[in-house]
Amino acid sequence: MRYLPHSDAERADMLAVIGATSAEALFASVPRSAMLSKSVDLPAHSPEFLVEAHMRALANKNHAAADGPFFVGAGAYRHHVPATVDHLIQRSEWLTAYTPYQPEVAQGTLQMLFEFQTQVAHLTGMEVANASMYDGSTATAEAVLMARRLTRKDKMVLSGGLHPHYRDVVRTYLDNSPNLICQPASPEGQGDILSHIDDDTAAIVIQTPDFFGHLRDLERAAEAIHARGGLLIVVVTEIVSLGLLEAPGALGADIVVCEGQSIGNALNFGGPYVGLMATKKEFIRQMPGRLCGETVDAEGTRGFVLTLSTREQHIRREKATSNICTNSGLCALAFSIHMGLLGEAGLTRLARLNHARAVALAKALRAVPGVELLNKTFFNEMTIRLNSLAAPVVEVLARNGILAGVPVSRLIPDDPAAANLMVLAATELTTDADIAALVSGLTGALK
Amino acid sequence: MSMNTQGRPTGIGIAPAGASTPAGAFASTSGSSLLPNEPLLFEIGDTEHSGVDLPDASIGDEFLGGFKRTTPLDLAGLTEPEALRHYVRLSRLNYSIDSGMYPLGSCTMKHNPRLNEKTARLPGFADIHPLQPVSTVPGALELMNELAHWLMTLTNTSAVALTPKAGAHGEMCGMMTIRAAQAARGQGRRNVVLVPDSAHGTNPATAAFLGYSVRSVPANAQGTVDVAAVKAALGPDVAAIMLTNPNTCGLFEPQIIEIAAAVHEAGAFFYCDGANFNAIMGVVRPGDLGIDAMHINLHKTFSTPHGGGGPGAGPVVLSEALAPFAPVPFVRKGDGPLALVEHSSDTHLGRITAFNGQMGMYVRALTYMLSHGGDGLAQAAKDAVLNANYVKARLTPTFSAPFGEGPCMHEALFDDHFLEGTGVSTLDFAKALIDEGFHPMTMYFPLVVHGAMLIEPTESEPRQTLDHFCDVMLDLAADARAGNAGRFTGAPTRAARRRLDETRAARSPKLKWERAESLPRAAE
Numbered sequence: 001m002r003y004l005p006h007s008d009a010e011r012a013d014m015l016a017v018i019g020a021t022s023a024e025a026l027f028a029s030v031p032r033s034a035m036l037s038k039s040v041d042l043p044a045h046s047p048e049f050l051v052e053a054h055m056r057a058l059a060n061k062n063h064a065a066a067d068g069p070f071f072v073g074a075g076a077y078r079h080h081v082p083a084t085v086d087h088l089i090q091r092s093e094w095l096t097a098y099t100p101y102q103p104e105v106a107q108g109t110l111q112m113l114f115e116f117q118t119q120v121a122h123l124t125g126m127e128v129a130n131a132s133m134y135d136g137s138t139a140t141a142e143a144v145l146m147a148r149r150l151t152r153k154d155k156m157v158l159s160g161g162l163h164p165h166y167r168d169v170v171r172t173y174l175d176n177s178p179n180l181i182c183q184p185a186s187p188e189g190q191g192d193i194l195s196h197i198d199d200d201t202a203a204i205v206i207q208t209p210d211f212f213g214h215l216r217d218l219e220r221a222a223e224a225i226h227a228r229g230g231l232l233i234v235v236v237t238e239i240v241s242l243g244l245l246e247a248p249g250a251l252g253a254d255i256v257v258c259e260g261q262s263i264g265n266a267l268n269f270g271g272p273y274v275g276l277m278a279t280k281k282e283f284i285r286q287m288p289g290r291l292c293g294e295t296v297d298a299e300g301t302r303g304f305v306l307t308l309s310t311r312e313q314h315i316r317r318e319k320a321t322s323n324i325c326t327n328s329g330l331c332a333l334a335f336s337i338h339m340g341l342l343g344e345a346g347l348t349r350l351a352r353l354n355h356a357r358a359v360a361l362a363k364a365l366r367a368v369p370g371v372e373l374l375n376k377t378f379f380n381e382m383t384i385r386l387n388s389l390a391a392p393v394v395e396v397l398a399r400n401g402i403l404a405g406v407p408v409s410r411l412i413p414d415d416p417a418a419a420n421l422m423v424l425a426a427t428e429l430t431t432d433a434d435i436a437a438l439v440s441g442l443t444g445a446l447k
Numbered sequence: 448m449s450m451n452t453q454g455r456p457t458g459i460g461i462a463p464a465g466a467s468t469p470a471g472a473f474a475s476t477s478g479s480s481l482l483p484n485e486p487l488l489f490e491i492g493d494t495e496h497s498g499v500d501l502p503d504a505s506i507g508d509e510f511l512g513g514f515k516r517t518t519p520l521d522l523a524g525l526t527e528p529e530a531l532r533h534y535v536r537l538s539r540l541n542y543s544i545d546s547g548m549y550p551l552g553s554c555t556m557k558h559n560p561r562l563n564e565k566t567a568r569l570p571g572f573a574d575i576h577p578l579q580p581v582s583t584v585p586g587a588l589e590l591m592n593e594l595a596h597w598l599m600t601l602t603n604t605s606a607v608a609l610t611p612k613a614g615a616h617g618e619m620c621g622m623m624t625i626r627a628a629q630a631a632r633g634q635g636r637r638n639v640v641l642v643p644d645s646a647h648g649t650n651p652a653t654a655a656f657l658g659y660s661v662r663s664v665p666a667n668a669q670g671t672v673d674v675a676a677v678k679a680a681l682g683p684d685v686a687a688i689m690l691t692n693p694n695t696c697g698l699f700e701p702q703i704i705e706i707a708a709a710v711h712e713a714g715a716f717f718y719c720d721g722a723n724f725n726a727i728m729g730v731v732r733p734g735d736l737g738i739d740a741m742h743i744n745l746h747k748t749f750s751t752p753h754g755g756g757g758p759g760a761g762p763v764v765l766s767e768a769l770a771p772f773a774p775v776p777f778v779r780k781g782d783g784p785l786a787l788v789e790h791s792s793d794t795h796l797g798r799i800t801a802f803n804g805q806m807g808m809y810v811r812a813l814t815y816m817l818s819h820g821g822d823g824l825a826q827a828a829k830d831a832v833l834n835a836n837y838v839k840a841r842l843t844p845t846f847s848a849p850f851g852e853g854p855c856m857h858e859a860l861f862d863d864h865f866l867e868g869t870g871v872s873t874l875d876f877a878k879a880l881i882d883e884g885f886h887p888m889t890m891y892f893p894l895v896v897h898g899a900m901l902i903e904p905t906e907s908e909p910r911q912t913l914d915h916f917c918d919v920m921l922d923l924a925a926d927a928r929a930g931n932a933g934r935f936t937g938a939p940t941r942a943a944r945r946r947l948d949e950t951r952a953a954r955s956p957k958l959k960w961e962r963a964e965s966l967p968r969a970a971e
Contacts (some may be wrong), residue, residue, distance in 0.1 A: 001823040003558055004830055005909035014833055014910060018840040018854075023829045026836050026854045027730065029699040034731050042600055042821030048562050051817045055810065058593075059571025061586030063579070072576045075801055082499060084527055086568075089754075092545030093538035096559050099756040102887050103949075104878070104942040107540035109755035115488045118959040122521045128958045132757070134612035137801035168798040172623070172774070175658075176797075208514075215512045244511070247518040259801075266568075269587050270577030270802025271612065272758030284956065290756065295952035298937075298945035301484065307952040313615070313652035314892075318661045323652035326613040326746065330754025337534055340488050343524015346497035349504070355511075356504035377512035398580045406578045413790055428501065 068401040069434035073381045073425025075237045077262045085337045103305045110304035113292035116336040124256040125247025126278035130289040132332040133275030136259025137166045141173035142288045143255045147203035147231045149286045154179045157196045160186030161210025164411040189214035194224045207235040213381040222252025241379040243351025255279045264334030274331035288322030354380040357426040370446035381425040390422040397441045482943045485536045489960040492523030540943040552858040552889035552901025555725045555747035563811035577802035588785040591778045594813045603734030606770035608763045610804035617742025617761025618653040624772040625716045637686035645893040650689040670696035670850035674705040681713040691720035695893040697858035707737025724748045726857035729825030739766040749812035760808035774799045830906035831857040841917040849896045863898025871927040873898040875935035882941045883919045
């Protein structure tokens with residue numbers, strides 16, 4: 001077996017040094033009844049070329065995003081990732097390093113995390129950011145719990161524009177608490193979250209651009225919730241939007257959580273992704289997750305360490321702010337390298353290009369008979385209402401090699417008002433030919 | 448506020464940030480050694496340079512609703528050659544499994560096969576969207592089903608929730624299914640979780656996170672848990688026990704079957720922390736021990752890379768009693784093609800993450816499993832146990848084993864008796880290992896042992912490496928006892944940095960680069 005260095009002779013020698021009669025003797029403490037008498041019913045080991053062929057055969061059954069016109073978004077986005085990013089993250093020293101608990105031998109990872117935290121803070125317009133969460137949805141749930149700790153209040157209001165899966169994750173984390181108010185889905189950008197705010201409200205959660213693509217007014221929301229002693233949590237699922245849209249921090253956000261997948265990370269059928277979390281300095285002691293901080297070594301040279309660990313499970317155990325441990329280190333690295341390659345100039349151009357492609361898509365969709373565009377505002381994603389059910393239309397187009405948008409009914413199955421809706425995204429990779437193919441496919445399907 | 452766009456690099460030649468000596472951040476970018484002091488991205492890059500060529504699209508404000516950004520992004524950009532150099536230089540400041548052994552107990556730092564990286568990057572896995580039509584991703588569902596089959600077969604369980612994002616998330620998921628099952632049984636008032644003193648920090652954190660109060664169960668003098676101690680702690684208020692097996696002392700819990708029976712008899716569930724599954728995969732099936740739920744760290748046992756702190760993956764295998772409470776989404780196998788169940792019925796938990804979990808890790812883990820086969824996984828477990836016992840045999844009696852000299856499982860635990868009176872602490876000793884080319888072992892964990900050193904070599908280490916490691920450990924021990932405390936208290940001296948001031952970092956946290964720091968300022 002190519003991954004196991006010992007020969008049988010070496011194993012025997014080592015057993016002799018140990019003073020054990022057999023490998024099985026080392027398992028003497030295992031109850032006899034629990035030891036398997038024969039090997040598990042699974043295939044035997046396999047050469048590399050056969051394993052690769054098996055995996056390739058599975059992969060080839062799937063329609064990859066690059067195989068044709070592609071407009072699927074709704075929380076995960078297809079962007080171009082520079083070749084440099086994937087090359088660098090596969091370097092041994094990044095890929096196979098452990099969590100940087102021993103800072104003297106992990107300065108690479110630690111400095112990168114410090115840079116990552118800086119990038120996230122600047123993007124969101126917040127004072128501090130942590131070293132990553134699992135993804136945007138779990139970061140949102142953690143932000144909700146953090147707001148409860150900070151305010152010592154219980155009631156939470158989720159906007160109808162929050163991604164339905166994010167809403168579900170928050171529900172699960174809060175064990176379906178009756179104090180969790182979820183506004184009905186708002187495909188037209190409607191809904192008045194401010195009317196739910198009272199003195200018991202810990203926080204309101206607003207996504208912008210929202211699930212349906214609308215840009216939401218954060219400033220008014222911030223004023224309203226702050227007046228009642230609560231917090232504004234802002235969710236961003238398309239991080240590229242912050243290259244064009246105002247920073248949530250500048251509009252009064254107290255906690256900003258984002259899905260960072262768009263930068264540096266592949267679609268991966270949903271994971272691994274990278275959750276971003278940023279907040280105000282005064283709140284850091286209630287922030288979950290790892291934090292990297294600057295310090296000096298014994299010779300006075302600048303260096304970096306994981307810090308404020310008294311918030312974390314390995315120190316505080318049951319008194320920790322969260323149970324999170326392993327997070328998304330390598331995805332954060334990919335994000336940070338890609339963002340470092342873009343810089344302010346590149347991110348700005350990328351965001352403008354995304355918006356320009358979305359405008360082209362919106363204008364083309366508006367011209368299709370049977371299609372109604374619901375957005376007055378958007379960044380790179382929008383919702384349309386069809387004159388028939390959206391899910392079968394998406395299936396028909398998929399059979400023709402066009403991956404159109406997400407039928408809203410897939411996420412909100414029980415709402416008849418959602419049945420004809422479709423959410424579509426455009427990115428820098430969306431060509432005029434893609435849009436033409438979509439328009440022609442839709443026109444045919446809606447006849 | 449915007450960055451300096453006049454000349455670049457912005458910071459070079461200016462006094463180093465926070466450093467009180469000239470040998471600071473910028474002094475040695477030309478490389479006085481193989482360990483560069485690399486400036487920060489924000490000190491090299493500026494807001495105008497970019498390593499990505501993109502057309503400048505003309506856009507109007509029509510759809511932007513007045514929300515256009517006015518706050519400067521203030522993001523440093525690098526051209527491609529500069530970026531490569533920055534991240535390659537930084538990488539060289541890291542220890543990694545490819546460069547040497549990690550004797551880190553509890554972490555299972557094993558070899559990461561590159562075939563796994565190759566398969567995870569196949570476009571049919573990496574370039575598929577979680578919300579594209581299910582009909583366009585049959586291969587993805589097959590892969591998830593196949594991975595589930597391997598995990599259930601290795602554990603003899605009847606269901607697996609694949610979606611947890613890491614071990615702690617898996618614990619949360621497993622404990623949530625227990626809570627849901629008890630609520631369905633009308634046992635919703637059970638609010639205590641039993642956790643042994645030796646448990647990983649995530650266990651009590653998870654229990655508390657879900658609103659349970661934690662009741663400790665003491666370990667016995669042999670480092671394991673007595674069924675009598677568990678029985679004494681059980682009661683009608685107990686929802687579950689969270690027990691690691693093999694435990695964090697590197698020992699198989701000999702009474703685990705009796706413990707499971709006692710827990711079930713009391714109407715509670717048995718959550719097993721599967722962080723140490725590497726010791727027993729293919730040799731013992733946890734389902735045969737009576738466990739109800741156990742997470743499996745794919746980034747430990749099944750070799751998906753640690754990546755400097757993730758991403759991980761923590762699928763949870765579930766007993767029949769808990770299976771109906773698994774979170775969505777999951778793959779359902781019926782008569783026809785595999786189905787992806789995305790919405791919960793009455794009993795299912797709901798979602799614990801937005802999408803389908805860590806697909807990239809599933810691909811890597813299944814690739815690893817297929818490469819090993821059932822036979823190879825069992826051999827890997829036996830080699831992991833062999834390697835730990837070899838280290839234990841070579842290091843005792845110089846190093847003191849708190850729970851006797853009998854065999855351990857996949858990790859060997861020592862206490863700090865051998866350092867008594869030397870003026871050298873466990874921490875100092877571990878830092879001295881760095882100067883000898885090894886990553887420190889796990890220290891001060893488990894908490895039940897004074898000055899603990901927990902060593903897990905994994906099956907990946909050849910005998911020569913183990914011998915070299917043991918020689919170094921014995922040499923260090925002899926030196927400590929010979930009175931050469933300076934070799935330890937000053938260590939490391941040969942790493943990228945000397946010992947770092949963690950107190951300073953925590954007292955006045957500096958968590959991001961601040962513009963003012965790249966400007967000259969008076970000496971502190």
